[in-house]
Amino acid sequence: MQVSQNSVVQFHYTLSDENGQLESSTNQDPVLYLHGHQNLIPGLENALADKKAGDSFSITLAPADAYGERNEDAIQSVQVKHLMGAKKWKPGMVAVVNTSEGQRQVTVVKVGMFKAEVDTNHPLAGKTLTFAIEILDVREASAEEIEHGHAHGVGGHHHH
Incomplete structure (x- = not known):
């Protein structure tokens, strides 16, 4: 199954900037998100479209596609x-x-x-970021997930 609107995607990532690795999910629960609901930065969500479980890829995003440029008046x-x-x-x-x-x-x-x-700039604003992604699973979202606008489960959104 390919990643498309309202699919729930589970993936591991390693995030780097021009100075090296910043963070990685590989020693934690993978990320779980609902595709097509602006739950990820735009460039990453676009890159995940049409991929499937088992795919690994790397993408470098300019600030505009990641966390935006820095606002010096912030x-x-x-x-x-x-x-x-x-x-x-x-x-x-x-x-x-x-x-x-x-x-x-x-x-x-x-x-x-x-x-x-x-x-108030996001800590990663103004940075060119590289994400190495490994997609673990792609599934249809439940009606409840679509209604809430986010994925439920380990690594996803938890209701308190």
Whole structure:
């Protein structure tokens, strides 16, 4: 079965930038996602279309097809208590903050007693990224998955 609209795809990935490997799923659960619902960055979702279980491939994405270009005006001041993910913050650390659009990753630029300056660009914005993909499984999505807009199961979306 080929990857197409509303198929659920399970894959392992290794992500690298021009400086080397950043992260890999190979020692964890594979990623599970519902195709055609903007659950992945556009360039990666496009590359997965029409592939099938057992396929392995590598794709290099320009920032525009990955996490976008960096916005240099993206520095914001937030209260330190709103940063989630660590007890003590240092510049360069990635924190999670709640925004009106849901949770976002931000990079700490400067930390004071009560306020921190954070860079709201995605940590991978402005980078050319290479994904090495190994597709493990492709299946039809259930009606419930299509209705919810995401895959259910290990590596997919969990309802709390």
